[in-house]
Amino acid sequence: MYDQVQLRTGIHATDLVGCGLRSFWSKSRSVAEYPHNMLMRSLGTITHGLLETSPSNTEAWTERTFEVEGVVGTVDRYYVPIKRLVDYKTTRWLKVANLPYGSHQVQVNIYAYLMRESGEEVDTAAIQYIDLSGPTKCRECKLPVVPVPDGLACPNCGFYPRGAHLGAVLFEVELMHPDEIKVFVEQRRDALRLALDLDDAPDAEPSFLCSYCMFLEDCPTGLRHLGR
DSSP: GGGGOOOOEEEEEEGGEEEEEEEEHHHOOOOOOOOHHHHHHHHHHHHHHTTTSSOOOSSSSEEEEEEEEEEEEEEEETTTTEEEEEEEEEESSSOOOGOTTEEEEEEHHHHHHHHTTTTOOSEEEEEEEEEEEEOOOOOTOOOOOOTTTTTEEEEEOOOTTTOOOOEEEEEEEEEOOOHHHHHHHHHHHHHHHHHHHHHHOOOOSSSGGGOOTTTGGGGGHHHTTTTT
């Protein structure tokens, strides 16, 4: 896992969403991580690798990188005949009611922007969430739910867990107007580029994501946000 860690250059779609300070630090410093903190990210990378095997037909392609005016983004899958973009996200203990997580929906809109600017059409988009902990389980029987005529239920006791899923949930993304996402991308890109050129860290943008940030211990704003 440590051998795979590299300081990523260039401005990526993920750098334009969420906290600007996190994006700035990810380009200008490195931080030591415990292996257990890296494990989930590594499992996600492995899962992406399995899903991004090129299809045997020409109706879809996978893992294609686009670059527009200094912004880079890699699209996981695109279905050519229906002009549909799908992004894969791995997680644990998936809660259907809380989807989409964080800035995932904006990130997919950035991918759509990059594709359009590169001459591709995007009519619809979705996020394929994959729960690495598997399907919902019955708390009493510890068994995964199964499909039944009126939903998902425990095969042993027949209980219907709230928000149950089978380990994967497809979330439809609302596409932003092309002009709106273009302005968003350009503003965020220019702000990050200027901060890096001047070596002037931008303000932190605290949120629930602070809990998962590798730079948290160096960020007073994030620590205060979490009550620390």
